[in-house]
Amino acid sequence: MGLELYNSLTRKQEEFVPLEEGRVGMYVCGPTVYGHAHFGHAKSYVSFDILVRYLRYLGYNVTYVENITDVGHLTDDADEGEDKIAKKAKTEHKHPMAIAEYYTRSFFEDMDKLNCVRPDISPRASGHITEQIDLVKTLLEKGYAYEVNGSVYFDVAKFKSYGKLSGRNIDEMITGTRVDTSPEKKNPADFAIWKKAEPNHIMQWPSPWGMGYPGWHLECSVMSMKYLGKTIDIHGGGMENKFPHHECEIAQSEAANDALFVKYWVHNNMVTVDGQKMGKSLNNFITLKQAFAGTHEKLTRQYDPLAIRQLVLNSHYRSPLDFSDAALFAAKSGYEKISSCVIEVRNRIKTATDGEVDETVGKTLEDLKEKFEKAMNNDLNTSVALSVLFELVRDTQKLLQDNKTNKQTLEAIDGLFSLLGGDVLGIVKDEYEQAGSVDNELMDKLVKILVEQRNEARKQKEYARADEIRKKIDEAGVVLEDSPNGTSWRIK
RNA sequence: GGCGGCGUAGCCAAGUGGCUAAGGCGACGGUUUGCAAAACCGUUAUUCGCCGGUUCGAAUCCGGCCGCCGCCUCCA
Numbered sequence: 148m149g150l151e152l153y154n155s156l157t158r159k160q161e162e163f164v165p166l167e168e169g170r171v172g173m174y175v176c177g178p179t180v181y182g183h184a185h186f187g188h189a190k191s192y193v194s195f196d197i198l199v200r201y202l203r204y205l206g207y208n209v210t211y212v213e214n215i216t217d218v219g220h221l222t223d224d225a226d227e228g229e230d231k232i233a234k235k236a237k238t239e240h241k242h243p244m245a246i247a248e249y250y251t252r253s254f255f256e257d258m259d260k261l262n263c264v265r266p267d268i269s270p271r272a273s274g275h276i277t278e279q280i281d282l283v284k285t286l287l288e289k290g291y292a293y294e295v296n297g298s299v300y301f302d303v304a305k306f307k308s309y310g311k312l313s314g315r316n317i318d319e320m321i322t323g324t325r326v327d328t329s330p331e332k333k334n335p336a337d338f339a340i341w342k343k344a345e346p347n348h349i350m351q352w353p354s355p356w357g358m359g360y361p362g363w364h365l366e367c368s369v370m371s372m373k374y375l376g377k378t379i380d381i382h383g384g385g386m387e388n389k390f391p392h393h394e395c396e397i398a399q400s401e402a403a404n405d406a407l408f409v410k411y412w413v414h415n416n417m418v419t420v421d422g423q424k425m426g427k428s429l430n431n432f433i434t435l436k437q438a439f440a441g442t443h444e445k446l447t448r449q450y451d452p453l454a455i456r457q458l459v460l461n462s463h464y465r466s467p468l469d470f471s472d473a474a475l476f477a478a479k480s481g482y483e484k485i486s487s488c489v490i491e492v493r494n495r496i497k498t499a500t501d502g503e504v505d506e507t508v509g510k511t512l513e514d515l516k517e518k519f520e521k522a523m524n525n526d527l528n529t530s531v532a533l534s535v536l537f538e539l540v541r542d543t544q545k546l547l548q549d550n551k552t553n554k555q556t557l558e559a560i561d562g563l564f565s566l567l568g569g570d571v572l573g574i575v576k577d578e579y580e581q582a583g584s585v586d587n588e589l590m591d592k593l594v595k596i597l598v599e600q601r602n603e604a605r606k607q608k609e610y611a612r613a614d615e616i617r618k619k620i621d622e623a624g625v626v627l628e629d630s631p632n633g634t635s636w637r638i639k
Numbered sequence: 640g641g642c643g644g645c646g647u648a649g650c651c652a653a654g655u656g657g658c659u660a661a662g663g664c665g666a667c668g669g670u671u672u673g674c675a676a677a678a679c680c681g682u683u684a685u686u687c688g689c690c691g692g693u694u695c696g697a698a699u700c701c702g703g704c705c706g707c708c709g710c711c712u713c714c715a
Binding site for chain 2: 155158179231303310313314315332335336337338339342362363364385386387388389390391392394395414416417419422423424457458461462463465466467468469471473474476477478479480481484487488491522528530531533534535536537538541544545547548605608610613614617621626627628629630635637
């Protein structure tokens with residue numbers, strides 16, 4: 148069985164078959180860059196990162212496109228009527244492009260820390276204005292759009308399958324609408340693809356219809372078309388964007404191209420913090436930078452970015468995820484359990500004797516790999532995939548209890564950790580900072596002085612003094628661990 | 640009100656018709672340790688929001704109810 152994905156369009160889990168054998172074109176709705184990335188971004192982009200990584204693991208040549216929305220649109224219902232980027236630019240006395248650039252860099256920085264592979268192309272909406280104008284022209288020419296007073300609207304009534312993704316029909320939407328609709332529109336369901344700019348609107352461009360700016364939905368249609376073609380294999384995004392954003396993308400693209408826009412629609416679920424919707428007014432809005440640094444009052448400590456990644460993988464991408472401090476702490480403990488096992492295996496490899504890969508171990512590794520792939524093939528069941536990694540940890544730790552395992556067997560184990568835990572899940576690193584690494588050299592020297600003193604006391608059976616030293620070091624945030632091979636330390 | 644998603648142990652979370660309801664965290668007991676830590680072993684859901692129904696058999700399918708989350712096009 149190959150990979151199966153849940154397709155939001157058909158509402159069924161389907162076997163994944165790319166349009167062109169061996170190649171996958173994938174487009175993911177990227178962030179609007181007016182603020183630092185938060186937990187919601189973490190869940191979304193880690194989820195799609197897993198999809199890209201797994202497709203590549205399966206041997207597909209993937210082109211991964213994820214846009215940066217730098218022509219502002221409103222994403223926050225608390226602040227109506229103003230472009231988020233323009234608003235930020237005003238309060239910070241900066242050019243909107245400077246705001247966009249600053250938060251774009253911040254976004255990549257955070258995503259790098261979460262170990263998300265960079266998209267192959269990160270197109271900016273502002274860099275594709277001419278293409279967007281061209282699409283508007285095409286839609287006008289084909290009769291799917293109409294111009295009113297410098298704005299251009301998509302004529303929903305002309306596109307018969309409007310609503311196929313979100314399961315809405317136009318008539319119901321009209322009667323059910325709770326807001327006043329623009330008098331410029333023929334039909335309340337029509338949406339702007341080009342908007343006339345008021346003179347004080349900072350971001351505006353010349354067009355055949357006067358100065359203006361593109362409708363939000365337009366950029367994704369244009370950029371996916373430009374880099375991936377008229378029909379793409381996978382389009383990803385958050386569930387909250389199914390309607391209207393993705394629905395409108397479909398309408399524009401299919402009306403313009405007379406071709407299916409997307410074969411598989413993949414939507415990930417939302418996050419909550421302490422069981423509530425994340426929002427600035429609830430004081431539970433936590434950015435990734437705050438989580439990495441432990442500077443938010445809802446968090447008891449700082450969290451390793453990969454522990455946050457692990458929390459995301461602990462649940463399914465289509466399930467909602469609650470970011471509570473307790474959940475983060477549990478993920479951190481689990482993450483460290485895996486890391487310490489991998490580190491120990493790699494340490495043992497250095498001194499292990501040569502030999503053949505143990506037959507029983509080899510068989511177990513094959514079984515685990517198969518189980519892992521089966522889970523991932525089942526609509527990316529990372530929760531089960533992760534449990535396979537924990538099985539590998541348990542089996543490995545048992546094996547490490549004696550010092551008899553040979554080098555080749557240990558290397559095979561490390562290989563599977565690196566492949567499944569590293570390449571696919573992205574929670575096993577190639578290199579770990581060791582206690583004695585360059586970064587920690589001074590720290591290592593200082594701790595060792597204390598360890599020597601304590602071990603001297605232990606030798607003299609002055610345990611009260613030894614325990615006192617250990618307690619003080621512990622209070623400073625360093626844990627000591629005695630073993631037959633000596634005492635090691637790690638940061639709590 | 641409409642559309643979509645969800646409700647499984649103290650917490651997080653798989654499982655969507657049938658072997659013992661994964662896994663992680665936490666807790667408790669044991670091995671180990673001078674004592675710890677780490678690691679390992681064991682215990683921790685006769686039961687899957689509630690009530691009915693279908694079936695030889697349901698957490699899993701159907702109906703109803705309760706609760707939670709997202710979206711419902713002025714701008715974006």
